[in-house]
Amino acid sequence: MKRTLQYLAERLGCRLVGDGSAVVSGVASLQSAGRESLVFVEDAKHLDSATASPAAAVIAGEFALGRASAKPLLISPQPRLSFARAARLFNDSSAQSRGTHPSAIVPVSVRAGENVAIGPRAVLGENVKVGDGTIIGAGCVIGDAVKIGANCRLDASVTIYSGTTLGHRVVVQAGAVLGSEGFGYVRDGQTGRYEQFPQVGCLVIEDDVEIGANSTIDRGALDETRIRRGTKIDNLVHVGHNVQIGEDVVIAAQTGLSGSVVVEDNVIIGGQVGIADHVRIEDGAILGAQSGIPSKKVIRGKGVVFWGTPARPIREYLKELAYLSRAAKKG
Numbered sequence: 001m002k003r004t005l006q007y008l009a010e011r012l013g014c015r016l017v018g019d020g021s022a023v024v025s026g027v028a029s030l031q032s033a034g035r036e037s038l039v040f041v042e043d044a045k046h047l048d049s050a051t052a053s054p055a056a057a058v059i060a061g062e063f064a065l066g067r068a069s070a071k072p073l074l075i076s077p078q079p080r081l082s083f084a085r086a087a088r089l090f091n092d093s094s095a096q097s098r099g100t101h102p103s104a105i106v107p108v109s110v111r112a113g114e115n116v117a118i119g120p121r122a123v124l125g126e127n128v129k130v131g132d133g134t135i136i137g138a139g140c141v142i143g144d145a146v147k148i149g150a151n152c153r154l155d156a157s158v159t160i161y162s163g164t165t166l167g168h169r170v171v172v173q174a175g176a177v178l179g180s181e182g183f184g185y186v187r188d189g190q191t192g193r194y195e196q197f198p199q200v201g202c203l204v205i206e207d208d209v210e211i212g213a214n215s216t217i218d219r220g221a222l223d224e225t226r227i228r229r230g231t232k233i234d235n236l237v238h239v240g241h242n243v244q245i246g247e248d249v250v251i252a253a254q255t256g257l258s259g260s261v262v263v264e265d266n267v268i269i270g271g272q273v274g275i276a277d278h279v280r281i282e283d284g285a286i287l288g289a290q291s292g293i294p295s296k297k298v299i300r301g302k303g304v305v306f307w308g309t310p311a312r313p314i315r316e317y318l319k320e321l322a323y324l325s326r327a328a329k330k331g
Contacts, residue, residue: 001025001090002036005057005072011089012082014059018072024056027087038074040083059083101138113150131168143179149207163219167207173235175214179203182218182225182241182259197221199241206230212237212253221259234271252289266302274309287311 006020131150201220284302292309
């Protein structure tokens with residue numbers, strides 16, 4: 001899908017320097033750029049390399065103003081962000097073919113909006129609602145009465161259980177499972193055997209959430225699990241029942257959140273973090289990779305990095321490591 005620089009400048013809110021009729025067909029790195037590629041630089045030291053590349057145009061910061069350039073420039077206060085937005089324009093899913101594949105199973109009770117795509121071998125349950133412009137990939141299984149908003153994208157083999165609601169512009173990558181039963185059991189004190197506690201709640205995923213491949217999110221036990229607007233979840237993440245995740249949270253791969261965890265807005269969670277039940281992570285805290293949080297602990301400190309098991313502020317953690325290192329040398 002080719003775009004003129006004038007079109008990109010208007011859509012991205014960039015200042016155009018040079019020929020607006022120049023055509024770009026995609027984004028690329030400096031190393032892989034072709035004659036119709038768009039590249040970006042975030043500092044002045046790389047500008048010469050960018051303008052010397054085969055690329056058709058460069059997104060750059062205001063440091064590029066007034067400098068001679070053999071290529072058209074798109075001037076942005078945040079070049080990396082503008083580059084990411086340009087990439088989405090080139091990969092606009094609205095250009096994909098729409099309609100229902102003949103092998104898909106779609107009951108007459110399904111209510112689908114306009115410009116919806118349902119891929120091969122997808123199976124939709126009774127009374128499913130699908131918003132305008134949503135894409136349901138090959139092999140997806142959607143349970144009864146699931147609600148999916150507008151302009152969502154479900155990649156291949158996504159499974160969504162009954163009782164799940166997706167907002168608008170939600171992206172779910174291949175193999176993810178949403179709304180499954182939580183891991184909650186009651187032990188019989190007489191026999192020692194475990195019996196499942198009711199897992200009859202729901203899952204609500206708000207607008208602009210993205211969920212990575214093979215991630216799993218359980219529904220609530222009696223109430224709801226909720227993922228709030230703008231949160232981004234990496235591949236292979238598990239979210240347990242009754243978890244509440246705030247807005248604009250980022251969770252990296254292989255992290256596990258146990259039942260009834262609360263994660264407030266703007267939290268960043270690194271890879272392979274383990275969070276036990278009933279933990280609260282307060283606004284803006286940062287959990288380093290492989291951190292461990294014991295049950296019922298509260299992590300508090302906006303912008304503070306926590307590390308280790310049990311997780312504590314990184315300065316404290318590093319002091320402990322230095323002490324242990326000195327002690328080992330003395331021994």
